[in-house]
Amino acid sequence: MSPYFHDIDPIAFQLGPVAVHWYGIMYLLGFAGAWFLGERRRRQGRLPVSHEAFSDLAFYVMLGVILGGRIWYMLSYVSLDWIVHDPLAIVRVWDGGMSFHGGLLGVLLAGWIWSRRNRVHFFDTIDFVAPLVPIGLGLGRLGNFINGELWGKLTTEPWAVIFPGALEDLHKTRAELHQMYLAGQLNGQARHPSQLYEFALEGVVMFTVLYVFSLKPRRRYAVSGLFALLYGVFRFAVEFVRIPDAQLGYLAFGWLTMGQVQSLPLVVVGLVLLWLSRRAPTLQPDPAAANAAPVSTKEAA
Secondary structure, X not given: OOOEXXXXXXXXXXXXXXXXXXXXXXXXXXXXXXXXXXXXXXXXXXXXXXXXXXXXXXXXXXXXXXXXXXXXXXXXXXXXXXXXXXXXXXXXXXXXXXXXXXXXXXXXXXXXXXXXXXXXXXXXXXXXXXXXHHHHHHHHHHHHHHHOOOOEOEOOOOOXXXXXXXXXXXXXXXXXXXXXXXXOOOHHHOEOOHHHHXXXXXXXXXXXXXXXXXXXXXXXXXXXXXXXXXXXXXXXXXXXXEOOOOOOOOOEOOOEOHHHHHHHHHHHHHHHHHHHHXXXXXXXXXXXHHHHOOEOOOOOO
């Protein structure tokens, strides 16, 4: 069985001079899916605030994801020369290059600001948001796959993929690479589709586990802790078959990556939050408060 040759156009369609990228569409779908599910759960009283307050939270979180994810990526994974030579690179999100860890920090900051303004306990907010995040996470990984970026290591697995972007040293056009593929000359260049592994783990599995876990009222910190633990473990594991960013390479031991370094603290935080949840109160769903009061002060920080 021949490996799959990645030949997906990252541009979905053109609107005059504007190219609409699949990567951006994935983010829009992620935000939309999280908003609709979040609004449904809000009406169930899982976060006893008004529709307007929830809409504000969704907007804050969206800004936190985009700004935090892009800024952290540009500071952690790219040579800082861009600050002087190409400062506008920070706004070219459509080219790819978003950091989950930066997006998470952005979400936490956004959640803290919103919680303070609406007098809701910070971790009640984060526990509510956590099951929604894997929707965008999974779709973002699909965007990475469509872009043909963040590929994995060489493999002979039957589901392996040949990524033209990983063959730049051959100095061939995409058409020439495709002809080589048809002739069987690129079979040794097949790689793990690590983006799809992350889509499955960080998207499908995390969403399923967190959604089902949060169907019943849980003690404060529990949902957030499970989110942090799962993401930290899944990301750390996938990094073993994913090629590190070329400008960074392996940081130590011939295998440790920046993604793993930044994921380990999440494992620790997740365990700590789960431990704290044992004695924490449980926020009971209150549909009446969510659909009547402008903003709930219940469990205020």
